[in-house]
Amino acid sequence: MNKLKVLSLPYMMWVCLFTVVPLIIVLFFALTTENGELTIMNVSGVGRYFSVIIKSILIAGVVTLASLLVAYPFSYILSQMEFKTGNFILFISLLPMWVNFLLRAYAWVTILEKNGLLNRVLGFFFSWKLDIINTKMAVAIGMVYNYLPFMVLALFSTMRKINIGMIEAAQDLGASGFGVFRKVILPLSMPGVISGVNMVFVPAVSTFIISRMLGGGSNMLIGDLIDMQFLGNIYNPHVGAAISLVLMILILLCMSLMNQFGSEDMEGKLI
Amino acid sequence: MRLKPLKSDVIIKLSEICVGFDDEKILNNINLDIYNKSFATLLGPSGCGKTTTLRIIGGFEKPTSGHLYFEGVNITNLPPYKRNVNTVFQKYALFPHLNVYENIAFGLKIKKFSKKEISLKVGEMLELVNLVPFDKRSIDRLSGGQQQRVAIARALVNSPKVLLLDEPLGALDLKLRKDMQAELKRIQQSLEITFIYVTHDQEEALTMSDIVIVMNQGEIQQIGTPLDIYNEPENAFVADFIGESNIIDGTMKEDFLVNFLGNNFVCVDGGFSPDEPVDVVIRPEDVKVLDDTTMKLTGIVKSIIFKGVHYEMVVDSCGYSWLIHSTVPQEPGKMIGLEIAPNDIHIMRKKEG
Numbered sequence: 001m002n003k004l005k006v007l008s009l010p011y012m013m014w015v016c017l018f019t020v021v022p023l024i025i026v027l028f029f030a031l032t033t034e035n036g037e038l039t040i041m042n043v044s045g046v047g048r049y050f051s052v053i054i055k056s057i058l059i060a061g062v063v064t065l066a067s068l069l070v071a072y073p074f075s076y077i078l079s080q081m082e083f084k085t086g087n088f089i090l091f092i093s094l095l096p097m098w099v100n101f102l103l104r105a106y107a108w109v110t111i112l113e114k115n116g117l118l119n120r121v122l123g124f125f126f127s128w129k130l131d132i133i134n135t136k137m138a139v140a141i142g143m144v145y146n147y148l149p150f151m152v153l154a155l156f157s158t159m160r161k162i163n164i165g166m167i168e169a170a171q172d173l174g175a176s177g178f179g180v181f182r183k184v185i186l187p188l189s190m191p192g193v194i195s196g197v198n199m200v201f202v203p204a205v206s207t208f209i210i211s212r213m214l215g216g217g218s219n220m221l222i223g224d225l226i227d228m229q230f231l232g233n234i235y236n237p238h239v240g241a242a243i244s245l246v247l248m249i250l251i252l253l254c255m256s257l258m259n260q261f262g263s264e265d266m267e268g269k270l271i
Numbered sequence: 272m273r274l275k276p277l278k279s280d281v282i283i284k285l286s287e288i289c290v291g292f293d294d295e296k297i298l299n300n301i302n303l304d305i306y307n308k309s310f311a312t313l314l315g316p317s318g319c320g321k322t323t324t325l326r327i328i329g330g331f332e333k334p335t336s337g338h339l340y341f342e343g344v345n346i347t348n349l350p351p352y353k354r355n356v357n358t359v360f361q362k363y364a365l366f367p368h369l370n371v372y373e374n375i376a377f378g379l380k381i382k383k384f385s386k387k388e389i390s391l392k393v394g395e396m397l398e399l400v401n402l403v404p405f406d407k408r409s410i411d412r413l414s415g416g417q418q419q420r421v422a423i424a425r426a427l428v429n430s431p432k433v434l435l436l437d438e439p440l441g442a443l444d445l446k447l448r449k450d451m452q453a454e455l456k457r458i459q460q461s462l463e464i465t466f467i468y469v470t471h472d473q474e475e476a477l478t479m480s481d482i483v484i485v486m487n488q489g490e491i492q493q494i495g496t497p498l499d500i501y502n503e504p505e506n507a508f509v510a511d512f513i514g515e516s517n518i519i520d521g522t523m524k525e526d527f528l529v530n531f532l533g534n535n536f537v538c539v540d541g542g543f544s545p546d547e548p549v550d551v552v553i554r555p556e557d558v559k560v561l562d563d564t565t566m567k568l569t570g571i572v573k574s575i576i577f578k579g580v581h582y583e584m585v586v587d588s589c590g591y592s593w594l595i596h597s598t599v600p601q602e603p604g605k606m607i608g609l610e611i612a613p614n615d616i617h618i619m620r621k622k623e624g
Contacts, residue, residue, distance in 0.1 A: 013360075172352070172356075176352050183380075
């Protein structure tokens with residue numbers, strides 16, 4: 001046992017150095033002024049960005065829901081396929097993740113912009129164009145595209161563990177296709193839904209760059225705001241740290257709410 | 272002795288059922304009548320097609336050709352959820368997200384029974400399988416035997432006319448198996464419904480069943496009462512699979528006279544062509560061991576093991592290793608005589624090919 005504990009030492013040190021220490025630094029910056037005096041002003045000042053925070057949470061919520069709606073049927077179909085076929089299609093659908101994140105975002109710019117791919121294709125058939133670039137819609141599309149794989153992975157791994165015997169048992173007891181889904185597949189896939197929602201929602205709330213590239217200047221999200229405090233012209237790490245702190249607390253609240261909702265009777269019961 | 276049910280009492284009929292194609296037949300031309308309120312057992316080694324047959328009756332598998340009738344109605348293409356048949360699955364397949372009560376109530380809820388009826392029926396079932404104090408228990412906190420009972424209750428609560436059981440006792444230890452065998456038989460008799468039971472355990476099949484269907488390589492080998500199957504096996508496979516047997520190559524000299532191991536023996540079977548090669552099947556307990564070494568068959572005791580009720584001996588005689596059960600022990604290396612009564616010599620046609 002002690003030997004095993006020794007093996008975990010490098011990780012413990014890693015966590016201390018790169019998680020605990022930075023968190024303390026963030027806390028310190030958030031609660032001090034430029035001159036190093038204690039203050040609450042940075043944190044209380046975050047209220048100014050209330051609308052940006054709300055917008056970020058709303059967009060992240062919509063993105064999470066959209067990812068769930070797209071990924072759920074896809075993952076279910078994959079999980080019912082033969083083992084190798086399912087894995088292969090999953091692999092194909094995750095391939096874009098190998099391409100650099102910025103490149104993928106640029107690709108969406110070229111698709112969605114005024115004279116982009118989408119509008120050129122539409123131009124063949126219609127006389128109107130979609131004015132979608134630089135809107136919240138474009139940001140949401142970019143984010144769904146970016147975070148969808150996380151949702152698929154979470155759902156797929158849970159759904160594949162659902163024993164075919166469960167489905168046959170439900171049919172045997174009189175459940176038709178929809179009954180099987182509602183009474184067996186849906187409840188048994190809930191753990192995957194919850195982890196998928198967490199894995200999409202958390203990074204989506206603090207997204208930046210995507211929002212700037214696809215949303216233009218007018219759709220700044222909380223991630224961009226923090227980014228600007230450190231790398232932009234404003235340069236105020238104390239305010240940046242304060243916003244980060246508030247965001248972190250909000251995310252923790254959202255997650256614990258979500259887990260509360262899910263863990264009532266599900267946890268650890270999947271065979 | 273139980274009366275043989277009337278022909279009109281057939282509840283399930285399989286007619287010329289085939290699964291798979293010529294090069295790989297999983298089931299080959301299965302014709303089978305299951306009588307109402309009987310306990311029928313599909314018995315055979317793994318891969319013999321017994322589970323496939325059960326899954327066809329349950330609706331989880333479609334035959335490549337042939338028809339399945341339920342009370343005279345063709346239900347070959349009816350989906351499982353529309354059949355008046357319920358299954359106890361091999362690994363129970365209980366729903367992990369539901370507790371004992373909810374598992375049993377599952378089928379009734381789907382069929383939109385009222386809360387009151389559900390609670391009444393589930394209560395009856397809990398009583399039937401002795402699980403009353405466990406109704407709120409979660410599935411993963413039950414023992415194997417208890418899970419088994421929940422699976423049985425979950426199927427029976429729907430009052431099916433036929434209950435299918437796919438090796439339901441396979442995962443239980445010996446003691447529990449014996450108890451559950453008796454309990455299943457009791458349930459079947461008290462509810463008066465048809466049980467179709469799949470097992471590879473010949474002893475289980477003989478103890479519980481009214482009718483045993485012995486299967487091998489996708490074909491039915493013999494259908495009969497446990498007594499028939501044991502005493503009058505129709506071919507060498509059945510003889511070998513049900514209990515232990517000595518199976519010796521022989522030739523039929525004439526009616527009631529067979530030659531094997533270089534000697535002629537009087538037997539009780541006839542109707543073979545002269546000099547037809549046959550399998551001679553003799554049960555280990557039907558060979559009498561004598562000190563008289565002037566018998567037609569003599570041999571040398573190779574080994575002897577004490578098995579509780581009897582001794583199990585291997586005796587070398589005329590180049591064949593006999594398996595013999597006897598209550599009298601013999602010294603290994605000793606020369607002995609073997610005696611077999613004519614009606615203990617079972618003659619079977621050789622299978623073509």
